[in-house]
Amino acid sequence: DVKVTQSSRYLVKRTGEKVFLECVQDMDHENMFWYRQDPGLGLxxxxxxxDVKMKEKGDIPEGYSVSREKKERFSLILxxxxxxxxxxxLCAxxxxxxxxxxxxxxxxGSWLTVV
Amino acid sequence: GESVGLHLPTLSVQEGDNSIINCAYSNSASDYFIWYKQESGKGPQFIIDIRSNMDKRQGQRVTVLLNKTVKHLSLQIAATQPGDSAVYFCAEYNAGNMLTFGGGTRLMVKP
Incomplete structure (x- = not known):
């Protein structure tokens, strides 16, 4: 069964903290994506x-960065x-x-609450 | 301050009735469209897709209609069941190799 795994499902972090969201896929896919989903705004x-070590900005990159050191893993960093x-x-x-x-x-999905 | 998202449209239907969920897309160059179902606490699941050279496509209990003239997409669910309760959203794809997602509609099925 193919899988995209987001290891952290629910996180609560404080303002100013550095946050890592991890995503791992087991399908040997080249393309990986990070989305955020808010009610009424879609993804x-x-x-x-x-590709590995390659990244491109999407529509709302401000405040985020990413890391792709290995093909199977794509990390989102706040x-x-x-x-x-x-x-x-959401990772895809x-x-x-x-x-x-x-x-x-x-x-x-990873539900992040920043307090 | 904390970001507050927009209100999610809701469609409430009686079990056994047909449901129609609508989506307006923005890019006339989009040539491929997908409907997703997202249950609470889960990631989106593929339901059905349609390419722009078609007007209609049917799956099991679901039909997608595409009206390119008015850039409108609809998902019809026949004999709606409680298990169909979820958020449904459409996505459009263009030659830029990116998917653009709609805001979603919450379907609530009343027993």
Missing amino acids: RLIYFSY ESASTNQTSMY STAPGRLSGNTIYFGE
Whole structure:
């Protein structure tokens, strides 16, 4: 059974803390994505990566960075967490080539609360 | 201050009735569309997709309709069941290789 695993499901962090959200996929996918999901706003792309050590900004990269040291792992970093980063964060992965809905795999989400 | 998201539209239907969930997309160059279902505490699950060279596509109990003239997409669920209760959202894909997601609609099924 293919999987995208987000190890931290629920986190509570203080303002100013550094936060790491980890995502691991076991499908040998090149492409990995980080989204945040807020009610009524849908999924908004933060960063994505098409290969190891490669990263590209999405639509809302401010306040975030990412790391892709290994193909299977894509980490989202909040250097200094703020309350407006309280959200649900979703990781996804796909193989390269033409996108197909049933070949995008999502993790189960990481709920982050910044107090 | 803390970010507050927008209100999530809600559709409430009786068990056994048909449900229609609508989505307006923005990019006339989008050529592929996907519907997702997201249950509470879980990641999105693929339901059905449609390419822009089609107007309609049917799956098991679900039908997607695409109206390119008005950039509108709908998901029809036949004989809605309690297990269909979830947030549903559409996504559009264009040649820029990116998916853009809609805000979502919460479907509540009354027994």
